[in-house]
Amino acid sequence: MSSQTLQTGTGKHSGSIAETPITPKPSRSRRLPAAGTVGRYAALAVAAALTLGPVLWTLSTSLRTPSESFNLPPSFLPINPDFTAYQEVFKQINVGLLVLNSALVTGLIALGQMASATLAGYAFARLDFRGKNAIFSLVLATMMVPVQVTIVPVFMLIRGMGLSDTLLALILPAIPTAFGTFLMRQYFLGLPNDFAEAAALDGAGPWRIFRSVYVPLAVPGMAIVGILAFNFHWNEFFRPLILTISEQNFTLPLGLVTLQGNLGTGSISVVLAGVILSMLPALVVFIFGQRTLREGLTAGASK
Amino acid sequence: MTTTSAAPRQTVKPPAVRRSFVERWLARIFLAPTVLGMALFTFLPIIASLVLAFFRWDIISAPQFVGFANFASLAQDPTVRVSFLNTIGFVVVAVILQLGIALGLASMLQARMPSWLRVFLRSTFFFPLVLSAASVSIFMRYMFNEQFGVVNWLLSLVGIPAVPWLTSPAASAAVVVLVYVWQNFGFSFLLFLGALTNIPKELHEAANLDGATGWKQFSNVTLPLISPTVLVASVMAIISALQVFDQPYVLTNGGPGDSTRTAVMVIFESAFQQLEFGKASAIGLVLTVLILAVTALQFRLSRRFVFYQ
Numbered sequence: 351m352s353s354q355t356l357q358t359g360t361g362k363h364s365g366s367i368a369e370t371p372i373t374p375k376p377s378r379s380r381r382l383p384a385a386g387t388v389g390r391y392a393a394l395a396v397a398a399a400l401t402l403g404p405v406l407w408t409l410s411t412s413l414r415t416p417s418e419s420f421n422l423p424p425s426f427l428p429i430n431p432d433f434t435a436y437q438e439v440f441k442q443i444n445v446g447l448l449v450l451n452s453a454l455v456t457g458l459i460a461l462g463q464m465a466s467a468t469l470a471g472y473a474f475a476r477l478d479f480r481g482k483n484a485i486f487s488l489v490l491a492t493m494m495v496p497v498q499v500t501i502v503p504v505f506m507l508i509r510g511m512g513l514s515d516t517l518l519a520l521i522l523p524a525i526p527t528a529f530g531t532f533l534m535r536q537y538f539l540g541l542p543n544d545f546a547e548a549a550a551l552d553g554a555g556p557w558r559i560f561r562s563v564y565v566p567l568a569v570p571g572m573a574i575v576g577i578l579a580f581n582f583h584w585n586e587f588f589r590p591l592i593l594t595i596s597e598q599n600f601t602l603p604l605g606l607v608t609l610q611g612n613l614g615t616g617s618i619s620v621v622l623a624g625v626i627l628s629m630l631p632a633l634v635v636f637i638f639g640q641r642t643l644r645e646g647l648t649a650g651a652s653k
Numbered sequence: 654m655t656t657t658s659a660a661p662r663q664t665v666k667p668p669a670v671r672r673s674f675v676e677r678w679l680a681r682i683f684l685a686p687t688v689l690g691m692a693l694f695t696f697l698p699i700i701a702s703l704v705l706a707f708f709r710w711d712i713i714s715a716p717q718f719v720g721f722a723n724f725a726s727l728a729q730d731p732t733v734r735v736s737f738l739n740t741i742g743f744v745v746v747a748v749i750l751q752l753g754i755a756l757g758l759a760s761m762l763q764a765r766m767p768s769w770l771r772v773f774l775r776s777t778f779f780f781p782l783v784l785s786a787a788s789v790s791i792f793m794r795y796m797f798n799e800q801f802g803v804v805n806w807l808l809s810l811v812g813i814p815a816v817p818w819l820t821s822p823a824a825s826a827a828v829v830v831l832v833y834v835w836q837n838f839g840f841s842f843l844l845f846l847g848a849l850t851n852i853p854k855e856l857h858e859a860a861n862l863d864g865a866t867g868w869k870q871f872s873n874v875t876l877p878l879i880s881p882t883v884l885v886a887s888v889m890a891i892i893s894a895l896q897v898f899d900q901p902y903v904l905t906n907g908g909p910g911d912s913t914r915t916a917v918m919v920i921f922e923s924a925f926q927q928l929e930f931g932k933a934s935a936i937g938l939v940l941t942v943l944i945l946a947v948t949a950l951q952f953r954l955s956r957r958f959v960f961y962q
Contacts, residue, residue: 390761397758398777407803408792424803470687478673479680492695494948496896498917499937502924503698526690556676585785587899592925603787607903610791618795625788636783640776648843
């Protein structure tokens with residue numbers, strides 16, 4: 351009894367404290383009754399359902415048997431999961447090879463971008479050389495050139511280099527990154543100068559300062575570059591469509607479109623099982639690298 | 654003692670000179686992968702594109718100089734003309750929808766709500782961005798199927814007859830827009846969310862006290878404060894929408910007719926299906942000029958209309 355009164359007492363007390371300084375706000379929200387709030391929650395719920403619905407439908411339909419996949423009403427929740435569609439995907443396309451290709455291409459691009467962007471970003475942020483600003487502007491300018499404009503000459507260049515229809519054709523052109531360089535430059539500019547000065551006083555040369563002082567500090571920035579590169583190139587469709595010819599060099603998105611072409615509208619669940627399989631790595635990156643990804647995506651816009 | 658105090662004075666100058674020499678070379682080595690790579694895979698191709706646009710070339714026979722013929726033929730080629738009109742129409746509708754939805758949802762998330770809910774909604778709206786446009790287009794193709802698609806089934810529940818989503822020109826154009834916006838609104842949403850969260854709370858409280866609420870507060874307080882972000886978000890949305898390819902390619906392959914054919918699809922088809930590399934380059938250059946114009950406009954507008962704090 352006494353503890354209850356004490357609780358209600360403190361509750362009231364803290365409530366009155368919270369309410370007194372901002373009297374206009376609660377009174378207004380009480381005057382426009384729940385209508386605004388209900389409308390807002392309804393709109394948010396609809397938006398969330400429309401965003402997640404298609405993905406949920408894809409997942410649950412992929413868990414139906416191929417013959418049931420057309421049934422209406424469609425399923426939104428996987429009630430009796432059936433994995434035959436997934437087995438069928440492995441029969442129809444060489445999933446292992448596609449995943450290997452995608453992983454190889456995406457991984458090497460990500461590593462290459464992390465390395466080259468770190469080096470170039472460091473040079474632009476902390477090293478002195480002639481023409482720094484001009485070169486930096488040129489690097490940034492490449493961000494405005496759409497990939498479609500350069501794809502024809504790049505295609506011919508790749509042919510000239512004898513790399514036609516190889517995975518290197520996908521990897522090499524994607525490594526120089528203006529956005530990654532920009533991100534790493536910003537990152538290095540944000541790191542304090544004191545460490546470099548202290549290291550210089552201890553007799554460390556510019557290479558040593560970079561290698562032992564700044565690279566370890568730059569790891570979070572490099573992670574942003576790597577995760578962004580992974581997300582973009584894992585999903586890339588246009589360049590692989592043009593630069594690879596034989597199925598043994600396809601990446602996952604191309605493999606999926608092939609799967610869809612093979613099956614047409616014959617079996618939804620098999621194609622959707624392939625779609626779900628291809629999403630899994632992106633999903634893992636999303637779950638574990640969400641914050642990094644979000645910051646990376648919006649970093650360029652808020653310069 | 655005397656040696657330590659003298660040492661810095663002696664060593665300061667020579668290392669500084671040596672360091673700048675070393676630094677210069679270090680910078681060159683550090684820049685080499687990025688700068689040489691860009692020279693090879695971006696700048697050289699741009700120049701090649703500029704030259705190629707004045708030639709007729711099918712890779713097999715020798716290139717033939719045709720002057721401005723490629724550009725002149727663009728205006729007369731009905732497919733090219735339609736594809737550019739489609740692209741511009743697509744950009745206008747998709748960007749307005751994308752920004753509107755994103756801004757609406759981002760401002761709704763500013764209201765008081767449990768933080769787990771806010772985090773859940775933010776992740777939900779951001780999620781489609783990590784999917785590939787190809788796989789999204791594949792599952793959306795099934796959802797919009799006329800006979801067995803879930804969309805028509807849902808519409809049938811409210812008594813709307815089946816819509817031929819992918820086989821009629823107007824509906825298929827709408828599907829391309831919807832699928833594109835579905836996947837991309839999250840990007841503008843994240844930008845707006847960041848901008849709205851950065852507005853100091855006192856400004857809204859002050860406006861509240863002055864009697865500004867709802868729409869008035871939004872248009873007089875919120876919108877001016879986030880105008881730099883609105884500008885950046887719209888320019889980025891326009892630039893990326895101008896390059897739309899994956900969705901129409903997978904959803905409709907440009908059809909029915911040319912109703913969903915976009916500029917980039919025509920670049921792809923001219924080059925790699927019709928082997929008209931000069932024509933493809935010319936279309937690419939026109940597209941680049943459009944993108945540069947949008948960017949230039951951004952700088953113009955930001956000087957005139959954007960309110961910087």
